[in-house]
Amino acid sequence: MSYVGMPTPSETPQETMAKIAGTAAKMKVVIVGGGVSGLSAGWWLARSGAQVTVLDKGIVGWEASGRNGGGASHYQSPLFEEEQRMWPHMDELLGYPTEHQQERLVIAISPKQLNQYHYLAKMNNDMGYRVDLLTGDQVRAMVPLAGDNCLGGMHYRFGGHANPQRSVQAYAWALQDLGGRIVQHSPVTGFETEGGKVIAVHATSGRHECDAVVVAAGPQIQALMAKLGVEVPLAAARAEMIVTEPAPMMPIGGVDGNGLYGRQTLRGNLAYGGGPHEWLETFEAGPPARPSSPLTRNLARRVAELFPKAAHLNVIRSWAGIVENTPDGRPIIDRMKDPENVTVVTMSGVGFGLSPASGHAVRDLVVDGQCSFTDVAKLSLSRFDGIGADWREQRGWQPAKAELAA
């Protein structure tokens, strides 16, 4: 159970689990935020023997983690090889289905798209990740819904996708099975510090004592960390997706392209997103709403172009999710200097796919103070030291009409 297109891992996930067992025994960790990042971190910590409490303002996975494209092919990340090593084993390790599927195809319907995909293919091959280029006919043989408009594509012999809500729930349940606690409908309101450490986390459910804290609250990280005097530059935005009724199953469900990301679910539905986002406030209490827009029509058009043979399929839902971005769009995975027992994780647009690895990295930072399996130094918060207060304005990332957004 590994990928032909990736370097062979030196250790099996089962061996890793055996190695970490008991390494955090008796450590009390409170995790703020029950999205994939917080839950995966919690699961890794519980696997290490920690006593984990996850606090969420609502239901696990209710924000970005349960509303995303399910894609898991983020080759640019230092966490990627670890993610690829873990995903094929996650169902077994967690004990619950995630619907994880291997490999992806990206297909082009314009010469410009094809050029772009060829560039990305080369970029991957240079890193040692195998991508095969495909002709239009080869694509049509592999993707029954593709049409005559397809000019070619690429086949990632790695990567994949899974079901977001099911995976979130799998982490949550697995964490409970290891003795961890998940307290839902319990927004965190503040922290109690002593001697440069957080000693308790305050939430509507009460006071939760801790030896270490993980702040994985998505866009709300900004307001929460501000309470600790730490500035985390984040901008929230709304992104939309649509889904069709089931189509006949394609041999590889992870097919996208034409300006879309998405997948065919194991039920057969085509779930796709892409296109313009809307910048929003980061809202300390969480987003007041997650509306979709007439962008549904532009998404429908691109799915119909991507899969001409599916153009007759009914769209049955649309939705939106709120996701945060740092100024360079890359994650922050970092343990703070002060308070020194707080670790922050914000994954921006790549948090679902990388979750099996982000949890491992967070576990390492919390328990050992450094990441054991990869370098994450370039994902530290300090890279934004001294960033101007107007960084959002500089990029045009501020909400369009602030008075309406409230």
Place this chain on the structure above:
Amino acid sequence: MHLNNGTDPHAIGTKLPAPEARYDMVVVGAGPSGLAAAIAGAGEGKSVLLVDENPIPGAAMGNDVPLLFGGRMTAATQNAERMLETVFMSEPMLEAAMEAGVEVLLGTSAWGVYRNGPGITGLPENVVALADKDRGWIAGYGELVLATGARDLAIGFPGWNQPGVMGAAALERLLTRYEAFAGKRVLIVGSHDLALSTALLAREKGVDVAGVVEVRNAPQGDAALAEAVRAAQIPFYLDDAPAEAIGGIDGVERVRLRSGAEIAVDTIVLAIGLVPSIELVDAMGGKRVLDGARGGYIPGDNAGVTCVGDCAGLADTGFDHVEYRMEWARELGKLSAPDTIVCQCEEVTRADLLGVQPPRYLERPAPMAARSLDTLIKDGPPNPDQIKRLTRAGMGVCQGRRCRDQVAMMLATAANGPFGTVPLATHRAPVRPLPLRILADWEESEDMRAGWDVWFGIPTQWVPYRDIDTPREREHQQAIAEGWSL
């Protein structure tokens, strides 16, 4: 490589198009209330658009959208032209509306309403999204009147998931506006006003009515209506309920009641209740409130949107519809087996729903099999959208019309609370299933095309980690950014 020029070409900005047409008033639904509102609006000198989705496309009817047709429509419904004529002729007020200056579009559904508000500010104005059999488009409105009526309430029991189990509103539509009912002999389930008048209508239209089944021990509706049913020699089966629908390849052939009686019918009409059609209000993020006397969830106070007719709530006669349907749901639940289907589209059984189990195409390892609604409830009040995503109940092509309400009732029962303890699963646009090619905006603006990117258009996001802060970073960023706006 940030331009850092204060603009984000990939943000929504002003990319969402202005509506193709604009009216002082848009009315959705050309029943009596919608027609009256449209004609009144035109009388005040307003420009008025009146849309109605009838005649429903044959394919949608086959999926029980928007009513529970139960596959009992004749082949005539497949002939779009003829249906259009039939529907137009069946409602003389349509012609009156046109004469009053109302623009009337039949065969046109409203599948979304979009307004600026919390979380969305990019709309040039408030719009209603429309589609007919050829295309989708959006229209601006000054005032929006929803007259979308009420739809069938379905509650499952053994054998209900076959052709021949339909709803009272669907039967009425097939008997009246469509003249296209394919059944011959029906059994009516329920005995409140809806059920009694459905029985009488069916009889009047020459359909054989085998009886009226009531779970309580007396007819529930208006005494005069009950008397009329008796006078028509339609038998009541009181303190009874359908225990099983038995059928063959064409669907229902007979029904067995709890009392043991077997009745030969080709159609079972669920007439336990109607649900106000609040899909559009709910999908636009509008307010909804629970009012048992008015049929369940009804629209709350939503600025700029007026609801009229049944979609605003059924007439309050003092009868608690919700209590009544809960009683039915509990009884039909008792008569059901663990493998009785709840969600027909996704084939979710009662046992799977209450066990919060994944669909059959996934494995159920031991920890999964040990989970249930009970364990989920321990973690907080059950949320139907969460359960929907885990079990897939309500995720199918009928968009949850056949099971949304019964799932809410089952969850409330399982959580030992009254209906409403567990909220109703939310509705989402498009509130009608619409083909990709129809929904698609084939005439999108250059702004939209040029600004489109798969994900945010932040080139630093995609640079391989090892190349960050090296000369190669710039090269990647340039190459990636040039490929945007595919």
